[in-house]
Amino acid sequence: MLNSFIPILALFQAAEGGRWAQTWQAASHPDLSKFLVIGALLFIIGVAGVLTRRNIIVIFMSIELILNAANLNFIAFSRYLTSIGNVNAVAGQIFAVFVIVVAAAEAAIGLGIVIALYRNKETIWVDEIDLLKW
């Protein structure tokens, strides 16, 4: 119980080695966890875009954002495994190449579907595209 309060107490400590100094130390030396946090935030922004937007093209763009966040995680882990001396660390970058390939294929097919839909339904709002709804 007391342990959980110690960081809060340390906030008021301005001395060397205090909490601010530690935070500054962590921020001026970004490591794997910072890359993962950035990737997670981009992923969640993408999820929010998919769930809230009405424009189907913006939904596709949010999906690209999600795939890109996954790529950032792959690259960060590849770099991390290289730094601890793993010989297969380059596999993360290979995976990122395949994610980019799949994203390109997905965008081409998806935009083809959007054009076909627009030709038939004259709308790009997803809540008006309800042909399969019963």
Next chain:
Amino acid sequence: MTLSGYEALFFWIFALAAIFAGLLTVMARNAVHSALFLISSLVSVAALFVLAGAEFIAGVQILVYVGGVMVLFLFVIMLVNVGAEEKGNEEIFNNQRQVAASLIFCFLLVGGVLYAVNKGYSGLQKVNPPAETLAEQQAARDQSHAVSATKVSRITDDTQRVGASLYRYAALPFEIASVLLLVAIIGSVMLARTLKQESAADDLDPDEPKS
């Protein structure tokens, strides 16, 4: 893999740029603005790739995403968007309850992911060898790289390693990816053609409805 000095500064600049551009992608009213913000987000993430030592992936990201996919997006926006959004009378988000539910879901996701990353990373640090040993090993690996012409940095062999792995270790997935791209090309051509083109290909009269 800690960055330091100017690398740390640029890490934070590009990380914040990527996140803000991502947020603006989701929130922009005009779809063309969304696409442009997505391009800046992708370029910032490519810069993060360079900082993480993946120069080849950064180049592929810029060439394929910014040069290919986003241009395709812009073309489709120009073809499809009738300017209903610019008039400002169309709601760009779903109805209030759906937005509220998805935002709550996203905040839960943020909390869970940040907790898991911190917890998992502190566990990972206990398993690893100490940072000094790793720094020494890194310096030893850097020594083996050739010095660049300006004598201030060393030439990385990242592209060479990625290329070698793509053709040896990942040769089969590489071939499968090429087939996937071929299928995507044919599929998008099939999907995007007009009724008239469809009838011409099937040798039918375009005025007759298909049975």
